[in-house]
Amino acid sequence: MNMKKRLKKAKKLVVSLFIGIFVILGYVNDIAGVHELTSNYNFRFLSNSEKTIKEKLILSKIEALNYKLPNSQNSIVKFIGKPTFNYINNNKFKGFYTNHAMLGSISPIKSQKRKYVFDGGDCRFSSEAVAFDEKSMTGKILITNITCIDNSNIGYTLKGGKYLGYISMINKPGISSVKVISEDGLFTVDSSINYIAELYSPISSFVKQGVSIAGRF
Numbered sequence: 163m164n165m166k167k168r169l170k171k172a173k174k175l176v177v178s179l180f181i182g183i184f185v186i187l188g189y190v191n192d193i194a195g196v197h198e199l200t201s202n203y204n205f206r207f208l209s210n211s212e213k214t215i216k217e218k219l220i221l222s223k224i225e226a227l228n229y230k231l232p233n234s235q236n237s238i239v240k241f242i243g244k245p246t247f248n249y250i251n252n253n254k255f256k257g258f259y260t261n262h263a264m265l266g267s268i269s270p271i272k273s274q275k276r277k278y279v280f281d282g283g284d285c286r287f288s289s290e291a292v293a294f295d296e297k298s299m300t301g302k303i304l305i306t307n308i309t310c311i312d313n314s315n316i317g318y319t320l321k322g323g324k325y326l327g328y329i330s331m332i333n334k335p336g337i338s339s340v341k342v343i344s345e346d347g348l349f350t351v352d353s354s355i356n357y358i359a360e361l362y363s364p365i366s367s368f369v370k371q372g373v374s375i376a377g378r379f
Contacts, residue, residue, distance in 0.1 A: 218242050218353075219283070222266040225356075226282025232272035234364040238332070239265040239287055241353040247294035247301050247342055248349055259348065261291040263303070265329070268356060271310065275367040278310075278318065285310040287359050289329060294342060294349060301342045301349070303329040305359055310368065318368035327361035335360065 222240050229238065245263035267285035272278060286309050293302035305327040308320040320326065328338035335358050342349050351357075 219266060222268050223283040225268045229269035229282050232270035232279050234272050234274050236358055236360045237271050237285070238268040239357050239359045240268055241351060242266050244350045244353050245291040245303065246348045246350050247291050250291065250294040251296065263289050265289060265357070265359060271365070273365045273367045278368050280310040280312060284312070299342045300339045302338055303340055305329065305361070315373055317371040319371055320365060320368050327359060330358045330360055332356050332358055
C-alpha cells in the first residue's frame with residue numbers, strides 16, 4: 163500500500179473515530195473536540211449507529227442544495243442523534259440514554275459582523291431537552307452551543323449564556339415546542355423530519371478556534 167492510500171485510509175479512520183465519539187458522548191462542547199460530561203446524565207445517542215449518522219450527514223448536505231440565502235437567527239436543521247425526555251419527569255429512570263442531542267444545519271448560516279457564512283451542512287447545534295408534557299406529548303429543546311467548519315477546515319464556535327435558542331417544529335416557527343413520540347418505551351423526537359433552530363438573538367460573530375482535527379463534517 164503506497165503512502166497516498168495509507169494517508170487516505172488514516173483520514174477515514176480519524177473521521178470514523180470522531181463520529182464514534184459523537185455516538186458515545188452525545189454532547190460536544192466546542193469545535194476542538196473538547197467534551198463536557200455532566201454527572202446527572204448518561205451520554206449515548208438513542209438508536210443511532212455510525213452508519214445512520216453518516217447517512218444523516220450526507221442527507222443534510224444534499225438537502226442543503228435547496229437553500230441559498232443564509233440567516234443569522236435561524237436555520238433548518240436535522241437531528242443527527244435523538245434525545246430522550248424520560249429523565250425530565252422521572253429521576254429514577256435508568257438507562258444509557260441522554261437528554262442531549264446534536265442537530266446538523268441544512269440551510270446556510272451567517273454572522274452579522276465580519277460576515278462569516280457557512281453552507282448548509284457545515285454547522286452543528288448542541289441541544290438539551292429541558293421540559294416534557296406527557297399529556298400533550300410535547301417537549302422543549304434548547305440550544306446550548308453552535309459549532310461550524312468552513313471550506314478551509316477552520317473551526318468556529320458560538321457561545322453565549324446557558325442557552326442560545328430553541329428548536330421548533332418546521333410548521334410552527336416561533337413556538338418553542340416539539341412533538342414527542344414514544345419509541346420502545348422511550349420518549350423522544352421523530353428524527354426523520356426537519357426542524358427549525360431559532361436563536362434568541364442574531365449571531366453577531368463567531369469565535370475562531372483554529373484548524374479542525376476532524377476536517378469537514
